[in-house]
Structure formats: C-alpha cells, structure tokens
Amino acid sequence: MNEAAQTLDGWYSLHLLYNVDWASLRLLEEEEMNTLVSELKGFIERQEEVHQKNEGSYAFYNVTGQKADLILWMLRPTVEELNTLELEFNKLAISDFLIPSYSYVSIIELSNYLAKESGEDPYQNEYVRKRLYPTVPKSRYICFYPMDKRRQGDDNWYMLDMEKRRELMRSHGMIGRGYAGKVRQFITGSVGLDEYEWGVTLFSDDMLQFKKLIYEMRFDEVSARYGDFGDFYVGVHLPVENISAFFR
C-alpha cells in the first residue's frame, strides 16, 4: 500500500452559510428587529470572548453574490461544542429569516509533507500549536472553498508515492510563501467528514490577492493536475458594530 501522509489535527471546524430572507425580515416591527439584532450581537460577542481566551475562534462575513449572504466560521476543540453552537444559533430569532445555503464540517489540519523530523512531540511545538489552534484574523475579506485531490485515470494523487507528493507539495508551499503577509491560509481536512477532502479558508485585506494566489497555483502541478474545486465564496468582514445596519 502507498504511504499515507500523516496529519496533525487541531480544532474542529464548522462553516455555516446562509441566505437572508429579506422579504420576511422587512415585515418586522421595529421592536422585534431590535430584539433580533441584539440577540445575534450577543451570540457574536460570545464568540469573540472564546476567541480572546484562545478556546476557539470564529469569523463572521457578508458573502458577495447570490450563493449566500452570510458565512459564520467556528472553530472549537470538540465537535460537541460545534453542535451546541449550531443549535444555539438555530434557536436565535434571526434564524427564522435565514435560509441555509451551505455548510462544511472539517478539522484544522497540518500534513507532514514538509515537516522536519525533530523527535519532539509536535503537539507541544509552539509553531505547530499556533497553526492547529489558530487565532482567526479579522481581515477585511474572506475566501472559502472546498476541494479534492483528483483520483481519475492517470491523474490519481493517492497513487503517487510519498516522495513525489512531497516534491509537489514543496512547490505548492513555495508559491504560497510568496503571499506571506498578504494572505492567511487555513487548511481544514474533511476526508470522511464532508463532501470534499479539504476546506480552504483564506483571509486578506485585499480581495485581489485571492485571485492572484489561486490563479498562480492553478499553473502549479498539484493544482493543475490534481486539484478539483467546489464553489468559491468570498465576502467582506461584518463586525459586530455593523450588524444592526446590515439587517435594517
């Protein structure tokens, strides 16, 4: 059997995407609207507290285009916590006006393709811990999409030997590094958990950098030959202080 890559696995991840039912929302009385908005703000503020304590993290963005209006990304140590949060969110008044458009279940993942052998427990390594239990930035823009590594005819990622995959991932990593400081990348693994094999969640203060990075990667063999992609969702940061204005 071919050698599987080893993964280090961090926080559980849940991406929730919704469309807003604007027509119904418009019919709300001022007071109902106030309650609904302050309840949602409370939920987001609780996410912020957990994030500040580094017991999890989150992102809340306004999605561009008709595929969704909102994306809520939550990271937690256990899937039970994510279930509880999802339930809590579903019970908020705003949820009566949200139509689920997509969701994604995965786990923050680091593979060993480029890892150096050190002998120490990687879960105790400070750099690794920062990657597995990350502080999600509040960049101006988000880009999220799920993807697979192709398994088709001669283009089967899983039939390549470890050395070849290492070489290809090295090239991939080099392109990525060219965007250091411009794009923050979070890879979540979802084999056996959801429709695709990975979720890619990117953050930047310049939307154009997503296009440049992903375009450049398309020419790299890992993406050109072995990448299959789901839908792309991009959006603009929705800070808690803008929630009220957003729904009115």
Ligand code: 76R
């Ligand atoms: O972990 C590391 O930072 C080491 C290098 C690295 C790995 C192992 C790395 C770097 N990635 C890795 C793994 Mn990546 N990445 C994507 C996409 O759109 C596309 O063509 C692909 C979507 C982007 C945009 C991206 C960005 N990467 C992976 C994996 C798991 C593969 C496996 O295990 O088989 C996937 C699916 C994937 C996809 N990658 C980087 C980036 C960027 C910006 C970097 C540099 C990060 C940095 O140096 O901080």
